[in-house]
Amino acid sequence: MDVSVFPPYPPPPQKCEKNVPSETRKFSVDPQITNLEVLYSLLAKAFDLKTDFGISYKVIEANGQESYLVVLSDWDLEAAFLRAHNQSIASKSEPCLNLRVDIKPFSEASEWDGNGTATTTSIPRELVSLQQSIGAGQKYVQNKLPGLIMNQMEKTFSMVQRAFNLVEDPLLTQPIRPPLADAEFRKLQDSVGQILAPEQLRKVIYLGGIDPSLRRVVWKHILNVYPDGMTGRERMEYMKKKSAEYYRLRDVWRSTMQRGNIVGELAYVTSMVRKDVLRTDRLHPFYAGSDDNQNIAALFNVLTTYALNHPAVSYCQGMSDIASPLLVTMGDEAQAYICFCAIMERLSCNFMLDGIAMTLKFSHLSEALQYYDPDFFAYLKHHQADDLLFCYRWLLLEMKREFA
Known part of the structure; x- marks a missing residue:
């Protein structure tokens, strides 16, 4: 969805000089993974804001007059996205959410009218505490991304598809070899079920995939669920032990919820996951x-249990996309949790507020694109899209939605 942002009102002091043109921004976001915290961070970067600010979005009333509704929570933002989507259907146009950034010096009092619409002079006091809580998120996005995409997002995306030859060619999409089947998988194990050549197993899967009926078994190997050198019997005992451990962890927070003691981290996590x-x-x-x-x-149980027992990571939007196919394939809640913990050993860094992992991934992608297709990279730079922000979901979720 496109997002158009009107100039900050009133402008910050450094932008009040005469003859300084008003600033607007237009960029694209994915409503599925863009929450209020991320949006604040993007806007802070877009306008180089160092002070508190509020967000409101434009609506057209029944009488044709324009007004602005304040965005104070993820629920408000979801309502804004939904309204923009519905308006695009009615007008047969691309969805676009028109936002306004309202700036106010920290020392001034807040003045907002009683009906929830933004006035033209202030920012709600509640946003002060909200801004403090999302400060880490702002730093995350600002460090992670050197800039925002401004225009022609859809054209850029189409260009990416052409550049990477994403139009399917039947000859190119044919696997090099048949999928790994049960008979071949057994040949890669010794008499007690130990994997003889782990690298060979991964190469076979890379070239041909896995027979769907075997994925429930083999995925645990390629996700590094098992410690090295386990026999078949040891793996069964290991999964039994880990499954029992999962149910114990799950029952702790479920018992707390049943007692009605839903506060603090439990309230936050369960709300986000739900x-x-x-x-x-x-x-x-x-x-x-x-x-x-x-x-x-x-799926709710798996994600909530993980978040509460991994407080350094907790829960972030996008994790449900990673856990979902694991649960579908395993068909068992406990085993899905075990696999999710294993894959998050590698992917949890994607969701850290320091942004180091995502910064590195964007750097690698940028370097690869400059090397393999410098002309296309020059095109992106010309359109102020060389920060590759449109690839964020691809890198965060490892193309899960694109190949779902």
């Missing part, structure tokens, strides 16, 4: 139907 699982892969038969689908509940 919103995400209700919109993750809902078109897949495994998660389709009503919101009380037991598979959705299982």
Whole structure:
């Protein structure tokens, strides 16, 4: 979805000089992974803001007059995205959310009218504490991304597709060899079930994939679930032990919720996870139907248990996309949790507020693009898209949505 941002009102002091043109920004975001924290960070970077600010979005009233509604929470932002989406359907145009940034010196008092719409002179006092809580998030995005994409996002995306030859060619999409099947997998093990050549196993999978019926077994190997050198019997005992451990961890927070003591980190995590699982892969038969689908509940349990027992990582939007296919494939809540913990050993750095891992990935992608297609990189730079922000979801989720 495109986001158009009107100039800060009133402008920050350094931008009040005469003859300084008003600034606007237009960029694209993914509503599925853009929460209020991320949006604040993007806007702070876009306008180089060093003070508190509020966000409001433009709506057209029934009488045709324009007004602005304040965005104070993720729920408000979701409502704004939904309104923009519905308006685009009615007008048969691309969805675009028009935002306004309202700036105010920290020392001044807040003045907002009582009906929840933004005035033209202030920022709500509640945003002061909100801004303090998202300061780390602002630093994350500002360090991670050297700039924002300004214009022609859809054209840029199409250019990326052409540059990377994403139009499927039947000859190119054919696997080099047949998928790994049970008979071949057994040949890669010794008499007690130890994997003889782990690297060979990965090479076979890389070239041909895995037979769907075998994925539940083999994925645990390529996700490094098992310690090295385990026999088949030892792996069974290991999974049994880890499954029991999972249920103990899950029962701790579930018991707390049943007592009605939902506060602090538990309240935050369960709220975030619940919103995400209700919109993750809902078109897949495994998660389709009503919101009380037991598979959705299982995904909620997996993510909540992980977040509460890994406080340094906790929960971030996008994790549900990683856990979802694990649960579909394993068909078992505990085993999905074990696999999720294993994959997060490698991917948790993607979700850290310091942004170091994502910065490195963007750097590698930029260097690769400059080397393999300098003309296309020059095109992106000409359109102020050389920061590759449109690739953020690809890198964060390792193309999960693109190949789902």
